[in-house]
Amino acid sequence: MxxxxxxxxxxxxxxxxxxxxxxxxxxxxxxxxxxxxxxxxxxxxxxxxxxxxxxxxxxxxxxxxxxxxxxxxxxxxxxxxxxxxNQSQIGNAYGTAVVIVMLVTTFLMVPIMLLVWKSHWILVITFIVLSLMVELPYFWACILKIDQGGWVPLVIAIAFFIIMYVWHYCTVKRYEFEMHSKVSMAWILGLGPSLGLVRVPGIGFVYTELASGVPHIFSHFITNLPAIHSVVVFVCVKYLPVYTVPVEERFLVRRIGPKNFHIFRCIARYGYKDLHKKDDDFEKMLFDCLTLFIRLESMMDGYSDSDEFSLPEQRTEGSINTAFLADKTVNTMCSNGDLSYSSQDSIVPVQSPLGVNNLLTYSSQTNRTVSNEVEFLNRCRDAGVVHILGNTIVRARRDSGIIKKISVDYLYAFMRRICRENSVMFNIPHESLLNVGQIYYI
Structure with a gap:
C-alpha cells in the first residue's frame, strides 16, 4: 500500500x-x-x-x-x-429479506391497480413485467445463497406465520362458539324474576365480547352456581380508533328483560389514549349512568306510552326546544338502545281527557317507581360489586390430527398464557374478580 x-x-x-x-x-x-x-x-x-x-x-x-x-x-x-x-452471511440474510419484500410489494400492487385505481390491464401487465425483470435476477441470486445465511428471514417469517395463523384460527372458532351459543331471551324470561336462583344482594359485572345477546357464559354460571346477584350488568369494552372518547359519550346502556329482572347491558367505549382506570372510578361512572338511564327511561316511557301526552300535528317553538332538550339529555352520558325516540319528534304535554288529578297521580307513581329502583341500586352497590370474567378455553377434539393437537393444545395455550389477560386490560382487582371458565372443543 x-x-x-x-x-x-x-x-x-x-x-x-x-x-x-x-x-x-x-x-x-x-x-x-x-x-x-x-x-x-x-x-x-x-x-x-x-x-x-x-x-x-x-x-x-x-x-x-x-x-x-x-x-x-x-x-x-x-x-x-x-x-x-460473518458479515457476508448477515448480508445474505438481509438481501433475502429485502428481495422478498420487493416481490410481495409488486404482487400486492396488482389488486390495488385493478380494484382501487381502476388501471387498464395493459398498464398492469407492463408494471409487472418491468418490475419482475429487475427483481427476479436478485431473487434467483438470493436463492443460491439460502444455505449461506439466507435461511434466517425465511425461518422467522414461517414462525410468525404459524403464530398468526394459529391465533387467528382459534380466536375465530372461540368467537363463533360464543355467537352461536348465545342465550335466547325466551330462556331468560322462562326463568322468572329470580332467574330460577337465589338473588343475593350486590351487583355483578359480567364482562363479555358480545355487544348483543346474552353470552353463554352467563347460562353456564347460573347453571353451576346456586345464586346470582340482584343486579346483573353485561359489560362489553370496545376500543375505538380515536384519540379519546368523551366521558359523557363513553357508556351505552340498555335494559335486558322486564324491569323486575334488573339486568342491563353496558357498552364502554375507549379511545387509544384513554386509560381504563381503577375499578372505583369505573364503577362510579357506570353506576351514575345506570341511575341516569333509569330516570330517562321512565320519562320517555311516560311520554310515549301514557295517554296524558301526545304529539300535536303542528309544532311550536316551545315544542322544538323541548324536543331538543330531551334529545340532548338522552345522549349526555348513556344511550338507551330500546328507545325509538328521534330528535325530529316533538314532545309537548297537552290537556288530558282524564283530568289533572289523574296526571298528577301518574306522575307521582312514576316518581315512586324510579325512586324505589334507584334506592334498590344503591343498596346493591353498598352490598358489594363482583367482576365476573368469562374464560373460554379452546381444545382440540380427541379425533383431531397430531398437528392440530399440537397447534391448539400447546401452541395456542402457551400464547394465551403469555399474552395480556383481560383482567389486566380491564384493570380489575383480584379480590373482586371471579373467573368462569368453560371448554370448547374444535
Whole structure:
C-alpha cells in the first residue's frame, strides 16, 4: 500500500464510521417502526396475541411503541450477530429479506391497480413485467445463497406465520362458539324474576365480547352456581380508533328483560389514549349512568306510552326546544338502545281527557317507581360489586390430527398464557374478580 493511500484511508475512516453508524441507526428505526405497524394491524385483525401498545402521540394514530416487540427485536438482533460472526452471511440474510419484500410489494400492487385505481390491464401487465425483470435476477441470486445465511428471514417469517395463523384460527372458532351459543331471551324470561336462583344482594359485572345477546357464559354460571346477584350488568369494552372518547359519550346502556329482572347491558367505549382506570372510578361512572338511564327511561316511557301526552300535528317553538332538550339529555352520558325516540319528534304535554288529578297521580307513581329502583341500586352497590370474567378455553377434539393437537393444545395455550389477560386490560382487582371458565372443543 502506497503512503498516499494510507493517509487518505486514515483521513476518511472516522467520517465514514460516523456516516455508517448514522445510516444503521436510521435503518434500524425504520425497521422497528415498520414492525410496530405490522403488529398493530395484526392485533386489529385478531391475528396476533394481545400485547401492550403505547401511543406516543396525541395527534397521530400511527406513532406507537410496543415494549414486548422491542425486546424481541433486541434478542433476534443479538442472536443473528452472535450466531453468524460473518458479515457476508448477515448480508445474505438481509438481501433475502429485502428481495422478498420487493416481490410481495409488486404482487400486492396488482389488486390495488385493478380494484382501487381502476388501471387498464395493459398498464398492469407492463408494471409487472418491468418490475419482475429487475427483481427476479436478485431473487434467483438470493436463492443460491439460502444455505449461506439466507435461511434466517425465511425461518422467522414461517414462525410468525404459524403464530398468526394459529391465533387467528382459534380466536375465530372461540368467537363463533360464543355467537352461536348465545342465550335466547325466551330462556331468560322462562326463568322468572329470580332467574330460577337465589338473588343475593350486590351487583355483578359480567364482562363479555358480545355487544348483543346474552353470552353463554352467563347460562353456564347460573347453571353451576346456586345464586346470582340482584343486579346483573353485561359489560362489553370496545376500543375505538380515536384519540379519546368523551366521558359523557363513553357508556351505552340498555335494559335486558322486564324491569323486575334488573339486568342491563353496558357498552364502554375507549379511545387509544384513554386509560381504563381503577375499578372505583369505573364503577362510579357506570353506576351514575345506570341511575341516569333509569330516570330517562321512565320519562320517555311516560311520554310515549301514557295517554296524558301526545304529539300535536303542528309544532311550536316551545315544542322544538323541548324536543331538543330531551334529545340532548338522552345522549349526555348513556344511550338507551330500546328507545325509538328521534330528535325530529316533538314532545309537548297537552290537556288530558282524564283530568289533572289523574296526571298528577301518574306522575307521582312514576316518581315512586324510579325512586324505589334507584334506592334498590344503591343498596346493591353498598352490598358489594363482583367482576365476573368469562374464560373460554379452546381444545382440540380427541379425533383431531397430531398437528392440530399440537397447534391448539400447546401452541395456542402457551400464547394465551403469555399474552395480556383481560383482567389486566380491564384493570380489575383480584379480590373482586371471579373467573368462569368453560371448554370448547374444535
Amino acid at each position: 502506497t503512503p498516499s493511500i494510507a493517509p487518505f484511508q486514515d483521513a476518511i475512516y472516522w467520517p465514514a464510521f460516523v456516516i455508517a453508524t448514522a445510516a444503521a441507526i436510521i435503518a434500524s428505526q425504520a425497521t422497528i417502526s415498520a414492525t410496530y405497524s405490522i403488529i398493530k394491524q395484526a392485533l386489529a385483525l385478531g391475528c396476533f396475541p394481545r400485547v401492550k401498545v403505547v401511543h406516543t402521540s396525541k395527534k397521530f394514530l400511527g406513532q406507537i411503541y410496543i415494549p414486548d416487540i422491542n425486546w424481541l427485536l433486541l434478542i433476534l438482533c443479538i442472536a443473528v450477530t452472535a450466531g453468524f460472526k
